[in-house]
Amino acid sequence: LLSFCHRYHPTGQVGGDFFNVLPLAGNKAGLFICDVMGHGVRSALVTAMVRALVEELRTIALDPGALLTRINHDLRAILQQTGTPVFTTAFYLVADLEKREMQFANAGHPRPFLIHSSKVVEVLKGADGKSWPALGLFQDTVYPTSHKEIQPGDTVMLFTDGLYEVEAPNGEQFSQQMLFDAVQNHPGLACGDLFDAILKDIVQFSGSADFADDVCLVGMEVSRKLK
Numbered sequence: 001l002l003s004f005c006h007r008y009h010p011t012g013q014v015g016g017d018f019f020n021v022l023p024l025a026g027n028k029a030g031l032f033i034c035d036v037m038g039h040g041v042r043s044a045l046v047t048a049m050v051r052a053l054v055e056e057l058r059t060i061a062l063d064p065g066a067l068l069t070r071i072n073h074d075l076r077a078i079l080q081q082t083g084t085p086v087f088t089t090a091f092y093l094v095a096d097l098e099k100r101e102m103q104f105a106n107a108g109h110p111r112p113f114l115i116h117s118s119k120v121v122e123v124l125k126g127a128d129g130k131s132w133p134a135l136g137l138f139q140d141t142v143y144p145t146s147h148k149e150i151q152p153g154d155t156v157m158l159f160t161d162g163l164y165e166v167e168a169p170n171g172e173q174f175s176q177q178m179l180f181d182a183v184q185n186h187p188g189l190a191c192g193d194l195f196d197a198i199l200k201d202i203v204q205f206s207g208s209a210d211f212a213d214d215v216c217l218v219g220m221e222v223s224r225k226l227k
């Protein structure tokens with residue numbers, strides 16, 4: 001009843017973007033995405049830390065705010081010991097098909113898009129409308145959990161900022177608004193086809209198939225057969 005797709009384009013041998021799909025109890029699933037600052041081995045090591053923390057903290061994975069709060073606390077403690085100033089943006093959602101809702105929390109990450117079955121595209125914001133800090137910056141940050149209704153045929157599109165931080169030959173940057181418009185310009189496409197169409201649009205804009213930063217796109221589709 002839930003299906004997932006992704007496109008991942010690292011800029012080097014190792015990347016700082018990471019996502020994970022977590023099977024949870026009942027008709028629930030978690031979807032986690034993060035983007036570690038910088039490139040290279042150091043970013044890859046922090047990515048490995050976050051990946052390990054997500055697995056270690058599965059017991060609280062039903063509560064997105066609690067999960068991000070704990071990851072932030074533990075990551076901050078580790079980074080303080082190493083003296084490494086690194087931060088990580090992250091977004092985590094839990095889809096509950098029985099309640100037809102998702103719960104989510106955001107740690108400084110680009111806000112995902114909720115693409116309704118009606119083809120209306122919505123930016124997924126928290127109930128308070130605030131932007132919360134990235135992971136690893138402040139040890140005592142408590143991330144709130146927000147709720148959003150989901151319907152059969154809906155798609156959630158998560159992405160990292162490498163997707164829109166590209167430039168055209170004239171220096172113009174592909175903005176978040178342009179990304180939003182690109183999604184709207186391809187209504188009704190299945191997740192994988194939508195991602196391919198968006199990437200094609202960005203490559204045409206920039207004139208290059210190479211991205212300056214890691215690019216990660218992850219989608220979650222709710223089946224139209226959901227009862």
